[in-house]
Amino acid sequence: MHLVMIGGSDAGISAALRARELDPGADVTVVVADAYPNFSICGIPYYVSGEVTHWRNLAHRTIADLEAAGMWLRLDTTAHRIDVPGRKLLLTGADGKEELLAYDKLIVGTGAVPVRPPIGGLAGPDALGAADGVHLLHSMGDTFAVMRTLENAAPASAVIVGGGYIGLEMADALTVRGLQVTQMEQLAEVLPTVDPQLGDHVHAELAAHGVEVLAGTTVRQISRATPGQAGRLQVQATAADGTAVTRRADMVLVVVGVRPETALAAEAGATLGVKGAIAVDTEMRTNLPDVFAAGDCVITHHRLLGQTYLPLGTTAHKQGRVAGENALGGHRQFAGSLGTQVVKILDQAAARTGLRDQEAQAAGFDPVTVGSEADDHKAYYPGSHRIQMRFTGDRATGRLLGVQLFGHRHAEIAKRIDIAATAIFHHMTIDAVSDLDLSYTPPLGSPWEAVQMGAQAWTRETRRH
Numbered sequence: 001m002h003l004v005m006i007g008g009s010d011a012g013i014s015a016a017l018r019a020r021e022l023d024p025g026a027d028v029t030v031v032v033a034d035a036y037p038n039f040s041i042c043g044i045p046y047y048v049s050g051e052v053t054h055w056r057n058l059a060h061r062t063i064a065d066l067e068a069a070g071m072w073l074r075l076d077t078t079a080h081r082i083d084v085p086g087r088k089l090l091l092t093g094a095d096g097k098e099e100l101l102a103y104d105k106l107i108v109g110t111g112a113v114p115v116r117p118p119i120g121g122l123a124g125p126d127a128l129g130a131a132d133g134v135h136l137l138h139s140m141g142d143t144f145a146v147m148r149t150l151e152n153a154a155p156a157s158a159v160i161v162g163g164g165y166i167g168l169e170m171a172d173a174l175t176v177r178g179l180q181v182t183q184m185e186q187l188a189e190v191l192p193t194v195d196p197q198l199g200d201h202v203h204a205e206l207a208a209h210g211v212e213v214l215a216g217t218t219v220r221q222i223s224r225a226t227p228g229q230a231g232r233l234q235v236q237a238t239a240a241d242g243t244a245v246t247r248r249a250d251m252v253l254v255v256v257g258v259r260p261e262t263a264l265a266a267e268a269g270a271t272l273g274v275k276g277a278i279a280v281d282t283e284m285r286t287n288l289p290d291v292f293a294a295g296d297c298v299i300t301h302h303r304l305l306g307q308t309y310l311p312l313g314t315t316a317h318k319q320g321r322v323a324g325e326n327a328l329g330g331h332r333q334f335a336g337s338l339g340t341q342v343v344k345i346l347d348q349a350a351a352r353t354g355l356r357d358q359e360a361q362a363a364g365f366d367p368v369t370v371g372s373e374a375d376d377h378k379a380y381y382p383g384s385h386r387i388q389m390r391f392t393g394d395r396a397t398g399r400l401l402g403v404q405l406f407g408h409r410h411a412e413i414a415k416r417i418d419i420a421a422t423a424i425f426h427h428m429t430i431d432a433v434s435d436l437d438l439s440y441t442p443p444l445g446s447p448w449e450a451v452q453m454g455a456q457a458w459t460r461e462t463r464r465h
Contacts (some may be wrong), residue, residue: 001026003327004089004101006079006264007109008032009041010313011295013066014320015107015327020070022328028071029101031091035075036140037066042313044143045166048150049173055143074101082106082268084288105290105327108265108278109320112258112296112311114138119161120221122254128222133233133251137166138258146253155179155250159235161219162256163190165343168202170253171211172346182212182247184237186256189215193341194352195390197371198406205348216240222252258311260297273299275309282333284323292327294319303336303425304355304401305363310339340421342414349409351417354402354424357392366395369402372457374450376411378442385411389454391430395462398429403454412444419451430455 003019005012008030016028030037038060046052066073076094083090089101114136121128128134130145133153137146149155158174160167163185174181183190183206189199190206190213203213214237221236231248239245260277262270271287273279277299284292296311298319315337325332342351360367369392375384385408392402403420405413423433433455440447448456 001328002102002104003028003107003324004103004105005030005107005109006089007111007295007297008034008037008073008075009039009109009111009295010316011109011111011320011323012107013038013060014317015109015292015294015324016066016071017069018321018324019328022325022330024070026070026328029074029103030066030071031074031077031079031089031101033076033078034139034141037063037073037075039140041138041140044137044140045169045173047143048146048170049176051176055140055147058140079264082108082264082288082291084268084291087290103290105292107284107320107323107327108270108286108291108293108297109295109316109323110261110264110297111316112138113261114255115257115259117161117219117254117256119219119254121223128224128233132224134222135251135253137170137253137255149251150177153232153250157231157249158182158251158253159184159233159247159249161235161252161254163187163213163215164193164255164257165191165341166255167253168206168343168345170255171206172344175209175211175346179250180210180212182214182235182249184217184219184235184245184247185213185215186218187215188240191343191345191350194350194404194406195356195369198350198388198390198404201348201388201406202345202350205345209346214239214245217245222254258296260309260311262297265291265293265297273309274307275299277309282336283326283331284319284334285326292323294323301334301336303338305359310337312337312339312341314340335425338421338424340417342417344409347409348406349411349413350404350406351413352402352404353417353421354400355392356402356404360392360394360401365399365401367392367401368395368458368462370458370461372454374453375446376407376450377445381442383410387411387413387416387450389450389457391454391458393430393458393462398431398459398462400424400428400430400433400455403451416449416451419449430458434459 081090237245295316300310340353387407390404
């Protein structure tokens, strides 16, 4: 049995490790387009900030570790075509030569690529790029280009186009490095995956650390600035009220999301689904015989929404593990995502899981969202912090549908959102969250855990009405 994985990130490596775990005799090859298999792309902002001191530290496992696990790594190797009837993969190796690689089962983990928005200066023969200080950020190659700009050009200022997770993490990173940062977000508030009430808190945290936040601002053009002016780049945008906005900076990051990289699978005949991602069943099988797919290139089976597209590293790891097991003949199913996410913004953190009010309504629920707050531990013990919470539940059944949290980075926001994710995963009602037997000691919590207090606030409010 020869298993071939295309892609050396979360899904491909997870699939390969699972296959070798189940069958130490399996012949496993991983085709990697660059020289950086199993690197934490999520850790890039913390290398840029200097908190992670060397780029090699971003590797979940070294090349030696992966090879010791029994996989053959084909680095700097590009897959060009899948011959489905012949079960062969056309490759260009590191030496530039083409070859055919036979497989018994194939797992496609080609991931996603950055969205290049319709902004003047980003496309065409005169497009600005890394040499000019204009960067998209998604890969280790992109990371090295950003670091060259930071180290060689010594920029004093930056404009970040995009206020989502990566944009916020890069605002954090560049602020830590001492740059003056301006963040531009087209939607009404930064971190638009949470309600504006929590987005306001994120906005305030950025502003408190000197970041200029321009929400409701659409970037139109990036160009070279006139020599002699501050900043080597000029960013022209339009505010929500139609007024022109211009900022100059030494570097520009464009981080407005990703799209699934599906060309290889689609050309082989794979069916595409939501947002052009590869359609897979819950066993991560495509419509092509003996071809599986996993990670940011595939649709997401969501436990509340059904099929959607929600690329997350945690999801890719799980999907890859399922694909690796099933490629050996198993029938494990991906249990589904809830979109559980957390992000650190300087000294604060924001998290969400499940559905927000409008998402729940679109999914056919009758949602009610209630905001509340609680201390992360007993206030009489020094160092307590308030946690802002928003609970969404179904009016008729009381079922928990979603939770959003915002609080200090040391207030265990990530672990508290995990409590909520577990409750939603198991179809619990909001009232039942209060019955959970959770830990307590004054320096770390309260007799009623903060998440339970948020649940009780929702119950009180909905019963009142």
